[in-house]
Amino acid sequence: MRRKINWGKGVGIGGLILYGIFxxxxxxxxxNTSFKEIGDVYKVPxxxxxxxxxxxxxxxxxxxxxxxxxxxSLVVAAISTAIAVVLxxxxxxxxxxxxxxxxxxxxxxFNLLTVRMFPPIAxxxxxxxxxxxxxxxxxxxxxIITYTAFNLPLAVWLLKGFMDALPRSIEEASYVDGxxxxxxxxxxxxxxxxxGLAATVALCWIFIWNxxxxxxxxxxxxxxxxxxxxxxxxxxxxxxxxxxxxxxxxAIIPSIIILVLFRxxxxxxxxxS
Amino acid sequence: MxxxxxxxxxxxxxGRVLAVxxxxxxxxxxxxxxxxxxxxxxxxxxxxxIAGLEVPTRGKIYFDDQEVTDLPPEERNVAMVxxxxxxxxxxxxxxxxxFPLVARKVPKKEVKKRVEEVANVFGIADVLSKKAHILDxxxxxxxxxxxxxxxxxxxxxxxEPLTSVDPSTRVELRTVLKKLQSHLGQTMVYVTHDQxxxxxxxxxxxxxxxxKLLQYGSPEEVYNNPKNTFVGYFIxxxxxNFIGCSVEEEKGSCVLNAEDFRVFVPDLPNSFxxxxxxxxxxxxxxxxxxxxxxxxVSGAISFLVILVEPVGNRLVVHLKKGEKVLKAKIPxxxxxxxxxxxxxxxxxxxxxxxxxxxxxxxx
Ligand SMILES: Nc1ncnc2c1ncn2[C@@H]1O[C@H](COP(=O)(O)OP(=O)(O)OP(=O)(O)O)[C@@H](O)[C@H]1O
Ligand SMILES: [Mg+2]
Numbered sequence: 001m002r003r004k005i006n007w008g009k010g011v012g013i014g015g016l017i018l019y020g021i022f023x024x025x026x027x028x029x030x031x032n033t034s035f036k037e038i039g040d041v042y043k044v045p046x047x048x049x050x051x052x053x054x055x056x057x058x059x060x061x062x063x064x065x066x067x068x069x070x071x072x073s074l075v076v077a078a079i080s081t082a083i084a085v086v087l088x089x090x091x092x093x094x095x096x097x098x099x100x101x102x103x104x105x106x107x108x109x110f111n112l113l114t115v116r117m118f119p120p121i122a123x124x125x126x127x128x129x130x131x132x133x134x135x136x137x138x139x140x141x142x143x144i145i146t147y148t149a150f151n152l153p154l155a156v157w158l159l160k161g162f163m164d165a166l167p168r169s170i171e172e173a174s175y176v177d178g179x180x181x182x183x184x185x186x187x188x189x190x191x192x193x194x195x196g197l198a199a200t201v202a203l204c205w206i207f208i209w210n211x212x213x214x215x216x217x218x219x220x221x222x223x224x225x226x227x228x229x230x231x232x233x234x235x236x237x238x239x240x241x242x243x244x245x246x247x248x249x250x251a252i253i254p255s256i257i258i259l260v261l262f263r264x265x266x267x268x269x270x271x272x273s
Numbered sequence: 274m275x276x277x278x279x280x281x282x283x284x285x286x287x288g289r290v291l292a293v294x295x296x297x298x299x300x301x302x303x304x305x306x307x308x309x310x311x312x313x314x315x316x317x318x319x320x321x322x323i324a325g326l327e328v329p330t331r332g333k334i335y336f337d338d339q340e341v342t343d344l345p346p347e348e349r350n351v352a353m354v355x356x357x358x359x360x361x362x363x364x365x366x367x368x369x370x371x372f373p374l375v376a377r378k379v380p381k382k383e384v385k386k387r388v389e390e391v392a393n394v395f396g397i398a399d400v401l402s403k404k405a406h407i408l409d410x411x412x413x414x415x416x417x418x419x420x421x422x423x424x425x426x427x428x429x430x431x432x433e434p435l436t437s438v439d440p441s442t443r444v445e446l447r448t449v450l451k452k453l454q455s456h457l458g459q460t461m462v463y464v465t466h467d468q469x470x471x472x473x474x475x476x477x478x479x480x481x482x483x484x485k486l487l488q489y490g491s492p493e494e495v496y497n498n499p500k501n502t503f504v505g506y507f508i509x510x511x512x513x514n515f516i517g518c519s520v521e522e523e524k525g526s527c528v529l530n531a532e533d534f535r536v537f538v539p540d541l542p543n544s545f546x547x548x549x550x551x552x553x554x555x556x557x558x559x560x561x562x563x564x565x566x567x568x569x570v571s572g573a574i575s576f577l578v579i580l581v582e583p584v585g586n587r588l589v590v591h592l593k594k595g596e597k598v599l600k601a602k603i604p605x606x607x608x609x610x611x612x613x614x615x616x617x618x619x620x621x622x623x624x625x626x627x628x629x630x631x632x633x634x635x636x
Pocket of ligand 1: 286287290291292310311312313314315316317318319356466
């Protein structure tokens, strides 16, 4: 009996270790590559640990368009996430508390979700032409609004779950205790859905940060996001793997920060759905 | 403090559920009025309208002479205990109790003083720094009550404040509330569906059923002179006995014929009963007013004992004759099943109700 359990445990742990290597090795390899000279990248056999820390690749990224692309990504992701979360909070409150108006009934809520059911590419051509028509291609505005449009349904849907879990009577007690609607939202509702807000921020951010097609189609020259910049790190036949790796390492940092900060809340969301 | 006046208050939910029906009620300044009625009779809806959480379909609400029908809850200055008690999760007990004071920008020192004062009254001073939502139901309810009584609103609204706590805490809190109310001398509306709670606490009782006010009066009034059979049945433990009878005249005096037995009402100023000769009326008498004799006495009717329930230091005896079953509440004594006893209906305790409208017949 006892032996069996240990066996199972052993296999489980072994599996987890294999899985960990499978996930972590590419990240490690990227890290490793980013400290190499381009000549060393193609060396056979490759070096598995960085022998010298050569910062050329990082220098290149920081001095050139790479830095601008990273900053652009930060700005677009931050502003768009903020808008999606603020609007999403308001909309989800309406959806949760007044579910019988034409704008918030079940049909309307379903329509909202359909936006997320199709791959973004399905909508992108019309969106592309629209921005072109308005002369807004390749602007912060177009990118931010487009990302917000894709993130808003997600934000509303996630936050509505948290709003629904918040009993209405808590708000009513707050009114009776002397707080106005906005005071109640600020002092009662927002603190109580805090973990929902954190998780929503994280998921919206991650969507934008990892997104390529929109960045590539709607931006690229004036406003270039780092995901759209990556493919340009190819000189003729030569792919600058070390520079790509350096940019990737830099790009992973914000995601790691968000994941570490909001890990607790993200787990909650996954458990819920 | 204020007098609360409800004028023709009506609430219809979703255009079809009539929850409160033309309720007119004056709650006197500093009075403790109990809204009493069975489940679903509109008590909570009435409270929510007074608090401003529900908009009346028709009718008006006044605090003193000011109309407040259209004021939002935060501008009404009422304090309410919800039927399903609400504590603010994530806040400590102290923060919970202080919450309404903070809304009114009471200075910090004053807040601390008042929170500690009221926490002492409810015996929760030792948990002030704990998170409120982790406490047990009884303590949570004390927190809710403390939050209510930490300030002096126009009116306190308590919606079944003691149903969610265990019986021993209930008795303890009932005493605290009664003391507080007489000490503070504040207007209070107390919802309950427990008639004994209403009888012990309230100055005046408003009995409701199906959204309507059936009777409004002092505990003695509603107990002694129920306006209709519903009030008679609802107040009292157990409620009043009702016997359908037809009124007959025999040798110049009135007889109530209940088919299985007959009750003579000889020396009553029975002129009013004469108007009912040949009609149906309902005879009402409280279980505690029936006289039970072990031996035959004059004017008594024999019944069989079919059930004996001890209630406190008293017995509730179920008696049967033919189709009719009565309950009598008597001091504890030997009483065995199937025993024959003689029951007398003392004239001074008899109540008469119209057989059709079920309203009381004024003597
Ligand atoms: N929001 C609502 N929508 C529709 N119907 C409602 C609503 N609130 C209450 N009702 C209905 O109105 C009637 C009165 O309800 P209310 O809650 O006032 O009764 P109550 O006397 O407080 O009962 P209880 O003793 O069970 O608390 C009930 O029939 C109830 O179903
Ligand atoms: Mg109720």
